[in-house]
Amino acid sequence: MSIFGTVLIVVGLFFTAFSALGLLRLPDFFTRVHAVSKNETLGITLLLLGLIAHEGASLVSLKLALIAVFVFIANPVGAHVLTRAALRSGLMPWTRETKPATESRGGEAD
Amino acid sequence: MTSVLYGWLVLVIVALSLVMVYRVAIAKTVFDRLLAAGAMGTSAIALLAVTGFLFERPDMFVDLALGYALLNFVGTVAVGKYLERNPSSGEEDEA
Numbered sequence: 411m412s413i414f415g416t417v418l419i420v421v422g423l424f425f426t427a428f429s430a431l432g433l434l435r436l437p438d439f440f441t442r443v444h445a446v447s448k449n450e451t452l453g454i455t456l457l458l459l460g461l462i463a464h465e466g467a468s469l470v471s472l473k474l475a476l477i478a479v480f481v482f483i484a485n486p487v488g489a490h491v492l493t494r495a496a497l498r499s500g501l502m503p504w505t506r507e508t509k510p511a512t513e514s515r516g517g518e519a520d
Numbered sequence: 521m522t523s524v525l526y527g528w529l530v531l532v533i534v535a536l537s538l539v540m541v542y543r544v545a546i547a548k549t550v551f552d553r554l555l556a557a558g559a560m561g562t563s564a565i566a567l568l569a570v571t572g573f574l575f576e577r578p579d580m581f582v583d584l585a586l587g588y589a590l591l592n593f594v595g596t597v598a599v600g601k602y603l604e605r606n607p608s609s610g611e612e613d614e615a
Binding site: 412416419422423426427429430433434439442443446450451453454457458461464465469470473474476477480481484485487488489491492494495496498499501 | 522525529532533536539540542543549551552554555556558559562563565566569570573578579582583585586589590592593596597600601603604
């Protein structure tokens with residue numbers, strides 16, 4: 411059971427690391443939401459499940475499961491609210507032809 | 521053996537959070553900042569839970585993680601809805 415939990419924790423950290431990588435490397439806001447919301451949600455859920463597997467059945471495990479369920483619902487909702495606000499306030503998605511004006515003056519390479 | 525695992529976990533999660541802090545600092549729009557700050561808050565939930573196991577007091581730190589999860593969600597949704605209703609307030613004027 412402990413090895414199973416450790417494997418779950420390492421896989422969760424893997425997903426979280428890829429959300430940080432996508433946050434650094436992707437070109438505009440919408441692609442970054444795509445990378446972060448899904449990877450971060452799955453990463454923290456797997457990490458909490460791994461901690462539950464280490465702990466065994468107790469009140470702490472119940473609270474960890476509550477956190478996992480809440481994050482699994484709330485994190486996509488938050489990402490959706492943020493993305494809809496960005497789209498309605500006029501932030502245009504990045505395409506091959508049109509670079510967004512918000513990205514053209516930074517230090518990032520084209 | 522497991523406390524060594526939790527120690528490394530804390531170090532890795534703090535390193536990932538520092539990457540997200542860097543992203544907040546260099547972001548060009550307010551939505552980028554909110555997204556990176558929300559991701560950092562989600563990592564902080566995991567950091568609180570793991571810290572409880574590292575110090576062998578998970579019963580206290582799990583409550584803190586639960587409260588932080590609620591506050592993180594409410595903060596993101598509140599600022600997102602505000603920016604949706606007042607689009608001009610989200611514009612930043614900086615290099």
